[in-house]
Amino acid sequence: MTQPHAPKIPRTMRAMVTMGHGGLDQIVYHQDWPCPTPGPQDVLIEVRACGLNNTDVNTRSGWYSKTVTSATTGDALENVGQQDPTWGGKPIQFPRIQGADVCGIIVAVGADVDKIRIGERVITDNWLRDKNDPANKNKTGYFGSECDGGYAEYTLINQHNALAVNAELSDAELATFSCSYSTAEGMLTRANVTDRDTILVPGASGGVGGALVQLAKLRGARVIALASDAKHHAVAAMGADRVLPRRPHDLAGALGNETITVIADIVGGPDWPRLIDCLDRGGRYVCSGAIAGPMVELDLRTLYLRDLSFFGSTVIGPAIMSNLVGYIERGAIRPLLAATYPLTELRAAQAAFISKQHSGNIVVQP
Numbered sequence: 001m002t003q004p005h006a007p008k009i010p011r012t013m014r015a016m017v018t019m020g021h022g023g024l025d026q027i028v029y030h031q032d033w034p035c036p037t038p039g040p041q042d043v044l045i046e047v048r049a050c051g052l053n054n055t056d057v058n059t060r061s062g063w064y065s066k067t068v069t070s071a072t073t074g075d076a077l078e079n080v081g082q083q084d085p086t087w088g089g090k091p092i093q094f095p096r097i098q099g100a101d102v103c104g105i106i107v108a109v110g111a112d113v114d115k116i117r118i119g120e121r122v123i124t125d126n127w128l129r130d131k132n133d134p135a136n137k138n139k140t141g142y143f144g145s146e147c148d149g150g151y152a153e154y155t156l157i158n159q160h161n162a163l164a165v166n167a168e169l170s171d172a173e174l175a176t177f178s179c180s181y182s183t184a185e186g187m188l189t190r191a192n193v194t195d196r197d198t199i200l201v202p203g204a205s206g207g208v209g210g211a212l213v214q215l216a217k218l219r220g221a222r223v224i225a226l227a228s229d230a231k232h233h234a235v236a237a238m239g240a241d242r243v244l245p246r247r248p249h250d251l252a253g254a255l256g257n258e259t260i261t262v263i264a265d266i267v268g269g270p271d272w273p274r275l276i277d278c279l280d281r282g283g284r285y286v287c288s289g290a291i292a293g294p295m296v297e298l299d300l301r302t303l304y305l306r307d308l309s310f311f312g313s314t315v316i317g318p319a320i321m322s323n324l325v326g327y328i329e330r331g332a333i334r335p336l337l338a339a340t341y342p343l344t345e346l347r348a349a350q351a352a353f354i355s356k357q358h359s360g361n362i363v364v365q366p
Contacts, residue, residue: 009035014029014030014033015151015152017096027060045150045154046105049340050150050175051180061075065084071292072290100179103172105121120164125162127140129318135317140315153366169328171365176337177324177328182320188286190311191264192284195221199262201225201240202263203267204227210235213238214333217240218332225243226245234360251271251274261280264286265287265289266287267291268296269293273296273298279306282309284310288313338358339352341363342364
């Protein structure tokens with residue numbers, strides 16, 4: 001069999017590089033950044049598209065630090081703790097090429113990788129695991145955080161984290177799946193959502209929110225979505241059974257006779273107690289974000305007297321990404337592509353992402 005032709009790899013590349021914690025001015029365009037070289041187990045991906053996500057914004061601004069108590073804005077923050085400014089509660093090494101949601105073509109491989117993989121179109125499994133202990137959450141890193149990611153012409157990742165996808169979707173569409181949909185599927189798995197559940201999804205018009213709607217419907221659950229009025233049509237098109245205002249004055253009244261057994265939340269903020277009050281006895285709450293603010297009030301009597309269960313969800317199970325690829329290839333879920341920008345306009349793309357005027361995901365392309 002003739003081996004695929006490997007293109008010539010340049011020594012330098014164009015990249016958008018985050019130089020430190022702060023505002024959008026910390027993202028700097030470089031035309032001659034060193035192109036990475038694969039290690040024995042790595043593949044080199046020519047990036048065709050890279051999706052935006054909250055992790056990029058929160059890591060750049062340092063919002064993950066416990067010294068920060070405000071909502072996510074994407075602006076520079078004062079008093080960012082230097083010991084815990086990332087998702088894992090540790091310092092980050094700058095400069096760093098961020099960007100986790102890569103779709104691209106494998107153009108070179110390390111010595112231990114079969115060359116037949118050259119030419120594959122892949123998306124990235126962003127959780128970097130210890131190969132000898134893959135289920136250990138304490139031994140994980142994240143692509144674009146603990147190592148360079150996809151806001152560049154080329155990127156490196158371990159061969160096991162580059163997942164081939166056979167789908168008639170554009171590169172930009174495929175770049176909407178990795179972070180948002182794996183986050184959503186991880187949340188639904190953690191809360192054990194089934195066809196017996198009615199799930200409430202705040203922030204349903206965003207990337208994770210839209211993924212939650214689709215993936216919960218795939219499990220047979222009834223979905224009640226919260227979104228701003230201008231986005232109701234888009235959220236309904238994702239499959240939500242009902243769409244309510246983003247912040248109803250009387251949430252319990254708006255829900256009427258609905259029995260909410262699960263809340264899947266990435267919003268948090270001041271409306272959080274009203275969400276919890278809507279949970280049925282024995283209900284489950286799962287959280288993977290707090291874009292409206294991380295500090296919330298909880299009456300512990302609500303928690304224990306109503307037999308509620310609370311779940312945090314960050315590190316997903318090892319099988320979730322391969323399952324998602326199967327959903328994509330079967331057409332069981334669809335991309336929610338809101339807009340594309342050239343890589344050089346990453347700052348503008350992040351500003352649009354932060355403004356939350358869009359429905360779905362925003363993607364940059366080199």
